[in-house]
Amino acid sequence: xxxxxxxxxxxxxxxxxxxxxxxxxxxxxxxxxxxxxxxxxxxxxxxxxxxxxxxxxxxxxxxxxxxxxxxxxxxxxxxxxxxxxxxxxxxxxxxxxxxxxxxxxxxxxxxxxxxxxxxxxxxxxxxxxxxxxxxxxxxxxxxxxxxxxxxxxxxxxxxxxxxxxxxxxxxxxxxxxxxxxxxxxxxxxxxxxxxxxxxxxxxxxxxxxxxxxxxxxxxxxxxxxxxxxxxxxxxxxxxxxxxxxxxxxxxxxxxxxxxxxxxxxxxxxxxxxxxxxxxxxxxxxxxxxxxxxxxxxxxxxxxxxxxxxxxxxxxxxxxxxxxxxxxxxxxxxxxxxxxxxxxxxxxxxxxxxxxxxxxxxxxxxxxxxxxxxxxxxxxxxxxxxxxxxxxxxxxxxxxxxxxxxxxxxxxxxxxxxxxxxxxxxxxxxxxxxxxxxxxxxxxxxxxxxxxxxxxxxxxxxxxxxxxxxxxxxxxxxxxxxxxxxxxxxxxxxxxxxxxxxxxxxxxxxxxxxxxxxxxxx
Amino acid sequence: xxxxxxxxxxxxxxxxxxxxxxxxxxxxxxxxxxxxxxxxxxxxxxxxxxxxxxxxxxxxxxxxxxxxxxxxxxxxxxxxxxxxxxxxxxxxxxxxxxxxxxxxxxxxxxxxxxxxxxxxxxxxxxxxxxxxxxxxxxxxxxxxxxxxxxxxxxxxxxxxxxxxxxxxxxxxxxxxxxxxxxxxxxxxxxxxxxxxxxxxxxxxxxxxxxxxxxxxxxxxxxxxxxxxxxxxxxxxxxxxxxxxxxxxxxxxxxxxxxxxxxxxxxxxxxxxxxxxxxxxxxxxxxxxxxxxxx
Numbered sequence: 001x002x003x004x005x006x007x008x009x010x011x012x013x014x015x016x017x018x019x020x021x022x023x024x025x026x027x028x029x030x031x032x033x034x035x036x037x038x039x040x041x042x043x044x045x046x047x048x049x050x051x052x053x054x055x056x057x058x059x060x061x062x063x064x065x066x067x068x069x070x071x072x073x074x075x076x077x078x079x080x081x082x083x084x085x086x087x088x089x090x091x092x093x094x095x096x097x098x099x100x101x102x103x104x105x106x107x108x109x110x111x112x113x114x115x116x117x118x119x120x121x122x123x124x125x126x127x128x129x130x131x132x133x134x135x136x137x138x139x140x141x142x143x144x145x146x147x148x149x150x151x152x153x154x155x156x157x158x159x160x161x162x163x164x165x166x167x168x169x170x171x172x173x174x175x176x177x178x179x180x181x182x183x184x185x186x187x188x189x190x191x192x193x194x195x196x197x198x199x200x201x202x203x204x205x206x207x208x209x210x211x212x213x214x215x216x217x218x219x220x221x222x223x224x225x226x227x228x229x230x231x232x233x234x235x236x237x238x239x240x241x242x243x244x245x246x247x248x249x250x251x252x253x254x255x256x257x258x259x260x261x262x263x264x265x266x267x268x269x270x271x272x273x274x275x276x277x278x279x280x281x282x283x284x285x286x287x288x289x290x291x292x293x294x295x296x297x298x299x300x301x302x303x304x305x306x307x308x309x310x311x312x313x314x315x316x317x318x319x320x321x322x323x324x325x326x327x328x329x330x331x332x333x334x335x336x337x338x339x340x341x342x343x344x345x346x347x348x349x350x351x352x353x354x355x356x357x358x359x360x361x362x363x364x365x366x367x368x369x370x371x372x373x374x375x376x377x378x379x380x381x382x383x384x385x386x387x388x389x390x391x392x393x394x395x396x397x398x399x400x401x402x403x404x405x406x407x408x409x410x411x412x413x414x415x416x417x418x419x420x421x422x423x424x425x426x427x428x429x430x431x432x433x434x435x436x437x438x439x440x441x442x443x444x445x446x447x448x449x450x451x452x453x454x455x456x457x458x459x460x461x462x463x464x465x466x467x468x469x470x471x472x473x474x475x476x477x478x479x480x481x482x483x484x485x486x487x488x489x490x491x492x493x494x495x496x497x498x499x500x501x502x503x504x505x506x507x508x509x510x511x512x513x514x515x516x517x518x519x520x521x
Numbered sequence: 522x523x524x525x526x527x528x529x530x531x532x533x534x535x536x537x538x539x540x541x542x543x544x545x546x547x548x549x550x551x552x553x554x555x556x557x558x559x560x561x562x563x564x565x566x567x568x569x570x571x572x573x574x575x576x577x578x579x580x581x582x583x584x585x586x587x588x589x590x591x592x593x594x595x596x597x598x599x600x601x602x603x604x605x606x607x608x609x610x611x612x613x614x615x616x617x618x619x620x621x622x623x624x625x626x627x628x629x630x631x632x633x634x635x636x637x638x639x640x641x642x643x644x645x646x647x648x649x650x651x652x653x654x655x656x657x658x659x660x661x662x663x664x665x666x667x668x669x670x671x672x673x674x675x676x677x678x679x680x681x682x683x684x685x686x687x688x689x690x691x692x693x694x695x696x697x698x699x700x701x702x703x704x705x706x707x708x709x710x711x712x713x714x715x716x717x718x719x720x721x722x723x724x725x726x727x728x729x730x731x732x733x734x735x736x737x738x739x740x741x742x743x744x745x746x747x748x749x750x751x752x753x754x755x756x757x758x759x760x761x762x763x764x765x766x767x768x769x770x771x772x773x774x775x776x777x778x779x780x781x782x783x784x785x786x787x788x789x790x791x792x793x794x795x796x797x798x799x800x801x802x803x804x805x806x807x808x809x810x811x812x813x814x815x
Contacts, residue, residue, distance in 0.1 A: 105689070
């Protein structure tokens with residue numbers, strides 16, 4: 001389907017028309033000939049794998065980046081090379097994936113920042129608060145104008161982001177992966193707000209890689225791959241499979257398809273390989289983050305923990321991995337009482353760990369692929385006090401082939417690889433050694449569809465080989481696709497623990513927001 | 522009588538701290554470490570003395586001090602914002618540079634390695650408890666006003682809101698069209714001007730410039746900035762606390778109760794205690810010391 005015949009109203013100028021946009025960062029070409037046409041009053045999904053250049057293209061449109069070449073039109077006006085301030089003046093607002101809110105300021109202060117209201121040269125906070133309140137009422141985005149942003153939930157913070165762009169008079173709203181941090185009820189609420197905006201004639205561009213969202217909310221779709229625009233289609237005329245094929249460039253098996261493929265076999269043994277009893281962990285601010293959690297994972301079982309991020313999952317994983325001391329409770333790995341084990345001792349006891357943030361904990365970006373593949377296992381790859389270079393290279397070549405890490409060059413710094421391939425290095429290292437228990441935290445975050453498929457297959461294979469796997473993911477579809485049992489974590493506790501057969505998005509959603517737990521209490 | 526004397530001396534000692542700490546607060550709230558305060562003070566004292574000497578007018582001398590402090594601050598700002606140098610390293614370099622440059626020009630202009638000739642200043646012969654001298658020294662009033670001005674600027678004006686945003690989440694400020702670098706340059710220039718006034722106070726009080734006359738006061742002001750949790754009024758209270766400790770030490774000197782070195786440690790010891798989170802948690806601006814990524 002070509003761009004031209006998909007454009008609905010050729011007489012009205014398109015809200016956005018980007019032509020042949022090029023943008024490079026050093027040697028990385030983020031956009032190479034990207035094209036986008038968005039009709040006025042539609043919800044337009046911009047989809048593509050991670051690193052396809054979607055966010056870059058939208059940052060160019062919002063004035064944050066200046067394109068190296070190409071032409072930009074908004075409502076028929078040539079706006080090539082404009083600044084953030086120009087874009088805001090012309091009614092283009094962007095809600096970034098990582099919130100652009102100052103946590104120490106109040107909601108009203110954040111909303112007026114850069115467009116400050118003044119009275120006699122002084123900030124008029126009272127008027128800003130009244131304005132925010134009025135805007136809250138008309139849009140249904142409820143939030144207290146005098147609350148500090150740091151005290152808000154993620155969902156509320158996102159409302160502030162949207163309010164902020166609307167306050168600046170945005171008629172074209174760009175949202176970058178807005179649902180990544182939201183619970184299902186919050187997502188429904190967001191869709192409602194977006195539909196209302198569309199009904200008022202406003203234009204929305206939604207960056208996402210979740211195909212079910214695309215199908216649910218969008219009117220039309222632009223697919224990007226490797227910095228280029230691949231195709232433009234009407235949502236009504238397409239299927240998730242078509243979109244995925246366009247995104248990846250080949251057929252893929254979607255995570256959703258696995259949901260039906262319920263595993264007949266039950267966990268191998270009754271032996272718990274990981275046993276956690278009444279674990280209490282505090283966070284960096286010394287507040288209780290994990291509040292008395294108990295569970296066991298059997299051999300051959302994937303235990304999934306769902307929940308909105310920030311409900312103690314990170315601290316739970318850090319405590320299990322030995323990165324953060326537990327305040328109370330016990331941890332057994334196999335038969336060993338491992339509560340006070342160091343990271344190294346846990347490794348010897350059979351624990352492997354795919355950390356949630358591969359840049360913070362998973363990799364040393366300036367080290368080569370080969371070096372990253374032996375991090376933490378350097379003892380196995382040394383002779384006396386020296387590293388055994390030959391064995392390290394041999395290991396790297398084996399792992400690169402086995403896990404399909406691209407480009408297949410062991411000496412390349414990890415930084416030079418795409419997110420998906422970086423993640424494969426971590427997976428290869430942690431699953432390529434002997435282990436009994438695997439902590440898999442956000443194993444496919446920021447990873448493209450093809451790599452997700454691959455990583456999921458590896459996790460299933462490890463489970464079938466009798467390993468115990470703890471899966472923590474913000475992606476509910478992933479939890480549902482892989483887990484044998486599912487716990488929902490809310491405010492440091494398990495709000496529910498359900499077998500896979502009783503779990504669904506509809507069932508888990510209320511537990512994620514604490515709504516269901518309150519009823520139970 | 523004793524109490525009045527004590528308070529008067531405390532205030533006189535506190536004034537240069539108040540200036541420099543106000544400068545420290547605005548610089549750090551914008552995300553730039555105030556390690557160069559010591560250098561701005563010394564540079565300000567010297568430029569103030571030179572301008573005052575050649576014009577014969579203390580007020581023009583103040584203008585000279587501000588120019589000197591702003592120039593040093595801009596040197597720091599350009600190297601750390603534009604060229605993304607490490608702020609700790611540049612801050613130390615600014616202090617060493619100020620120390621060397623003032624000695625160099627002291628010799629060049631006044632043929633002395635120790636001090637300048639007598640200059641017009643604001644210091645008045647002290648009588649009684651010293652309150653008369655205080656009332657007659659305009660820099661004392663300006664110093665107190667600087668604190669109020671800083672609190673007003675930071676919390677009540679659009680510029681202050683932008684400073685707070687820029688020091689906490691520069692990318693967010695940029696995304697709403699704020700020119701982050703410009704806000705930072707202005708904040709650092711202002712910190713240079715304020716610290717330089719503190720330096721000028723020292724020179725004008727003694728009617729001469731003396732080599733190394735800032736004598737670590739910039740660092741005490743930085744300690745007060747941190748101890749005051751980056752708030753202008755709390756930082757000013759910290760300045761008064763440190764000045765009171767110093768006054769106590771001076772007055773107890775004859776008595777030999779505690780070694781003076783211990784009293785000199787108080788500001789730093791309290792700062793360490795504050796940073797360790799013993800009295801409430803001191804959370805610095807999130808982007809303090811970081812310029813990269815913009």
